Amino acid sequence: MASGIKDKVAIxxxxxxxxxxxxxxxxxxxxxxxxxxxxxxxxxxxxxxxxAWLSVGFDAMNIGPSGIPAAMALRLPNIAVTKVENYCxxxxxxxxxxxxxxxxxxxxxxxxxxxxxxxxxxYGGLPVRTRGTMFDMIGVVGSAPGxxxxxxxxxxxxxxxxxxxxxxxMAHVSVKSHANGAKNPKAHLxxxxxxDTVLNAPMIAEPLGLFDCCGVSDGAAVAIVTTPEIARSLxxxxxxxxKALQLSVSNGWELQGSGWDGSYFHTTRVAATKxxxxxxxxxxxxxxxxxxxxxxxxxxELVTMEDLHISRVGEGWRDVLxxxxxxxxxxxxxxxxxxxxxxxxxxxxxxxxxxxxYLQILGRAGDRQREDxxxxxxxxxxxxxxxxxxxxxxIVGQEGA
Amino acid sequence: xxxxxxxxxxxxxxxxxxxxxxxxxxxxAPGLGRLAKGERSMVNWDEDVVTMAVEAARDCLAxxxxxxxxxxxxxxxxxxxxxxxxxxxxxxxxxLSDHVATIDIGMSQxxxxxxxxxxxxxxxxxxxxxxxxxxxRARPAxxxxxxxxxxxxxxxxxxxxxxxxxxxxxxxxxxxVDHFRPEGEEFxxxxxxxxxxxxxxxxxxxxxxxxLLKQSGVDASAISKLIVGIPGKGIAAGLAKRxxxxxxxxxxxxGAVMGSAGTAHPLVMLAHSLETAKPxxxxxxxxxxxxxxxxxxxxxxxxxxxxxxxxxxxxxxxGRQEPNYMKYLSFAGHIQLELGKRAxxxxxxxxxxxxxxxxxxxxxxxxxCTETGTIQFPKTDISVNQNNPAIGTQEDYPLAEVPARVxxxxxxxxTFTLDPPNYYGMIDFEGGGRMLTEFTDVDPGQVAVGAPxxxxxxxxxxxxxxxxxxxxxKAVPTVGSDKNG
Numbered sequence: 038m039a040s041g042i043k044d045k046v047a048i049x050x051x052x053x054x055x056x057x058x059x060x061x062x063x064x065x066x067x068x069x070x071x072x073x074x075x076x077x078x079x080x081x082x083x084x085x086x087x088x089a090w091l092s093v094g095f096d097a098m099n100i101g102p103s104g105i106p107a108a109m110a111l112r113l114p115n116i117a118v119t120k121v122e123n124y125c126x127x128x129x130x131x132x133x134x135x136x137x138x139x140x141x142x143x144x145x146x147x148x149x150x151x152x153x154x155x156x157x158x159x160y161g162g163l164p165v166r167t168r169g170t171m172f173d174m175i176g177v178v179g180s181a182p183g184x185x186x187x188x189x190x191x192x193x194x195x196x197x198x199x200x201x202x203x204x205x206x207m208a209h210v211s212v213k214s215h216a217n218g219a220k221n222p223k224a225h226l227x228x229x230x231x232x233d234t235v236l237n238a239p240m241i242a243e244p245l246g247l248f249d250c251c252g253v254s255d256g257a258a259v260a261i262v263t264t265p266e267i268a269r270s271l272x273x274x275x276x277x278x279x280k281a282l283q284l285s286v287s288n289g290w291e292l293q294g295s296g297w298d299g300s301y302f303h304t305t306r307v308a309a310t311k312x313x314x315x316x317x318x319x320x321x322x323x324x325x326x327x328x329x330x331x332x333x334x335x336x337x338e339l340v341t342m343e344d345l346h347i348s349r350v351g352e353g354w355r356d357v358l359x360x361x362x363x364x365x366x367x368x369x370x371x372x373x374x375x376x377x378x379x380x381x382x383x384x385x386x387x388x389x390x391x392x393x394x395y396l397q398i399l400g401r402a403g404d405r406q407r408e409d410x411x412x413x414x415x416x417x418x419x420x421x422x423x424x425x426x427x428x429x430x431x432i433v434g435q436e437g438a
Numbered sequence: 439x440x441x442x443x444x445x446x447x448x449x450x451x452x453x454x455x456x457x458x459x460x461x462x463x464x465x466x467a468p469g470l471g472r473l474a475k476g477e478r479s480m481v482n483w484d485e486d487v488v489t490m491a492v493e494a495a496r497d498c499l500a501x502x503x504x505x506x507x508x509x510x511x512x513x514x515x516x517x518x519x520x521x522x523x524x525x526x527x528x529x530x531x532x533x534l535s536d537h538v539a540t541i542d543i544g545m546s547q548x549x550x551x552x553x554x555x556x557x558x559x560x561x562x563x564x565x566x567x568x569x570x571x572x573x574x575r576a577r578p579a580x581x582x583x584x585x586x587x588x589x590x591x592x593x594x595x596x597x598x599x600x601x602x603x604x605x606x607x608x609x610x611x612x613x614x615v616d617h618f619r620p621e622g623e624e625f626x627x628x629x630x631x632x633x634x635x636x637x638x639x640x641x642x643x644x645x646x647x648x649x650l651l652k653q654s655g656v657d658a659s660a661i662s663k664l665i666v667g668i669p670g671k672g673i674a675a676g677l678a679k680r681x682x683x684x685x686x687x688x689x690x691x692x693g694a695v696m697g698s699a700g701t702a703h704p705l706v707m708l709a710h711s712l713e714t715a716k717p718x719x720x721x722x723x724x725x726x727x728x729x730x731x732x733x734x735x736x737x738x739x740x741x742x743x744x745x746x747x748x749x750x751x752x753x754x755x756x757g758r759q760e761p762n763y764m765k766y767l768s769f770a771g772h773i774q775l776e777l778g779k780r781a782x783x784x785x786x787x788x789x790x791x792x793x794x795x796x797x798x799x800x801x802x803x804x805x806x807c808t809e810t811g812t813i814q815f816p817k818t819d820i821s822v823n824q825n826n827p828a829i830g831t832q833e834d835y836p837l838a839e840v841p842a843r844v845x846x847x848x849x850x851x852x853t854f855t856l857d858p859p860n861y862y863g864m865i866d867f868e869g870g871g872r873m874l875t876e877f878t879d880v881d882p883g884q885v886a887v888g889a890p891x892x893x894x895x896x897x898x899x900x901x902x903x904x905x906x907x908x909x910x911x912k913a914v915p916t917v918g919s920d921k922n923g
Contacts, residue, residue, distance in 0.1 A: 183850030
């Protein structure tokens with residue numbers, strides 16, 4: 038294996054806009070809001086940034102093509118700006134570009150900015166869009182909940198879980214994230230909910246009800262990265278460094294092959310194995326202090342716990358019900374509210390997750406701060422559909438850990 | 439001489455309850471009450487003349503080889519395309535050779551019987567697959583709305599007696615305009631029913647029947663089945679009486695259970711009658727419209743040796759009552775429900791890509807790796823096999839007739855469909871291959887992981903701007919597969 042990214046790059050500063058229904062703000066405003074915080078955190082000037090990556094999922098009704106919108110909004114000094122899109126993993130992809138630029142020595146300081154303006158679509162849920170000429174002729178133009186709901190039917194069948202048991206575990210995921218989001222001033226949804234409300238909510242795509250689905254939000258998040266040496270030269274002491282960055286993309290095997298049973302994410306398993314190896318983590322269940330996973334739907338979070346080798350396969354739903362992933366559990370997950378309540382502006386989410394882990398590791402997470410000195414924070418994105426997707430894992434942590 | 443080598447039919451699953459139509463319209467048209475009994479077949483939102491013709495053809499072909507088919511005919515007065523050969527789509531869906539001749543026949547209610555006649559006449563130069571399919575439009579609260587039905591039939595006609603040999607035929611042509619529909623118009627304009635009955639059915643059709651009997655030297659009393667696809671009580675009985683054919687020979691017109699499928703109807707009735715025909719039975723088929731075509735078949739000793747997949751009876755048994763008149767109106771496009779912004783998804787066709795991929799899209803042809811045996815959909819240049827991604831090794835592997843099972847599913851209330859919720863999921867084909875596909879003709883609770891499914895050719899989408907119809911294959915619960923899950 039390549040030598041990997043571990044400890045080669047440090048996070049110099051991060052920022053995150055308030056997520057939500059930002060009716061009166063456009064994508065530029067959101068980017069500036071996150072960027073201003075990140076710049077102040079990093080303690081640098083815009084002129085010190087060498088290169089930038091912009092992540093956006095839906096460009097047509099957003100800010101349009103290319104890196105120009107970020108360069109203009111942030112008034113970047115005519116540096117290289119690259120727009121990236123990789124479904125819901127877009128934010129992590131932008132971060133990856135910035136980190137790799139620094140690690141390679143091509144840039145001293147690099148910027149990753151993710152943004153999405155979803156509330157300009159005119160309706161709830163994600164916009165419907167083409168997936169290319171061939172897919173549109175033979176694929177299913179379903180919704181995101183519909184695509185992920187299939188995970189539940191396959192998971193129930195694979196592990197013999199009663200529908201009501203799985204539904205209860207899924208509901209626990211949502212109740213937990215609502216409780217967490219309520220404590221987070223930047224989260225979109227800040228109202229706790231109880232089990233009955235979740236269980237009795239209107240059905241969106243069987244068995245996913247309204248509260249099994251994450252928030253469709255506007256938002257932006259920013260990361261500024263550099264080398265540990267430069268970070269120290271700029272006066273930073275407690276460094277949060279990048280431990281692992283792994284991306285795994287479906288090659289069609291799940292949908293066209295025959296070995297997959299539909300109950301898990303093949304790509305997440307591949308990415309997780311490589312990420313732990315890159316970060317030097319041998320027992321993720323005990324070593325990973327914080328988890329921010331792609332809880333686009335409650336069932337996704339539950340299954341992801343298994344794919345990340347945190348829960349045993351087929352046991353994730355029991356661990357959820359046991360409270361293992363609650364804010365005060367042994368493996369707190371979505372302590373900031375997750376996609377479920379922080380909100381899910383596609384292009385921003387990956388960076389938003391890293392932002393929470395960054396804050397927690399530095400002890401700056403306010404009311405929701407874990408008091409057990411978090412060492413490693415894992416964030417996970419999942420773009421696409423269970424049968425065809427992009428999985429991205431980022432592990433950040435205390436330097437030297 | 440030519441004969442029927444195999445036969446089949448298709449009747450859509452939904453059965454609009456006539457009482458529901460009457461209940462909704464009786465404030466305006468109380469006279470409809472006399473027709474408000476029984477049910478009529480209605481196409482699902484994703485069915486049309488082409489998809490019904492495909493199913494009738496598959497019913498007819500069953501596991502018969504398709505290689506000898508030289509000509510494909512599709513007769514209809516309600517085909518979806520006025521200029522794009524509908525039989526050409528049928529040919530692709532059946533994955534027939536590119537070297538078959540295809541022809542559309544229409545413009546009259548006797549087009550079905552006429553096509554059957556032409557198929558028999560041309561069988562000496564190659565086996566003919568002749569289909570007739572109809573989904574006629576009728577104004578809400580009209581008699582036709584209650585009398586019409588949707589359905590299709592298909593026959594393989596070849597040289598030799600087959601299951602039923604053509605004994606004789608007789609045609610009468612006259613520009614008798616009992617109703618008409620100009621190009622571009624949606625609905626028929628008719629003339630007085632008494633004139634149509636007396637001058638049309640009685641004289642024109644009656645003369646055609648008597649002409650055939652005289653020409654062939656067959657005694658009217660020898661006719662076992664009189665097949666008259668004209669809707670309306672007593673029409674066929676009157677024709678039988680006038681010709682001297684026994685009253686009990688009048689074939690069930692299926693009006694009570696499916697209505698009348700227009701130009702396809704005599705052929706649906708013929709397919710239905712052949713299911714129970716015995717050697718030596720004489721079946722007289724009449725198609726009416728600007729004259730009449732009459733065909734006389736005699737069932738041979740081979741009758742019963744080749745069965746359709748389900749046959750008209752099987753498809754009729756599969757029926758599901760539809761008591762919701764509003765749903766019918768919506769599916770038929772008579773009313774525009776609020777579809778929401780999700781329905782604005784661009785469905786415009788990419789005709790170059792459709793042509794390139796026509797076997798994949800219209801024929802559901804996947805690939806099989808000749809090195810590893812890996813079966814996949816769609817066929818690709820590089821095999822999906824994780825251990826051996828062989829390049830350029832795949833051969834065509836048709837999947838449309840392969841049984842499948844549900845691997846994952848959902849019923850989606852968010853995504854746009856004319857018939858929510860939208861059921862879809864992944865299916866595994868027996869022997870290999872899988873796909874993500876929509877399910878159709880599904881009832882709540884009917885789909886479960888492991889449930890057996892059958893592929894059916896359906897409308898995938900209709901482009902609101904151009905009117906182009908995209909077709910693809912969907913999974914349908916195999917008849918008799920209802921199970922809980």
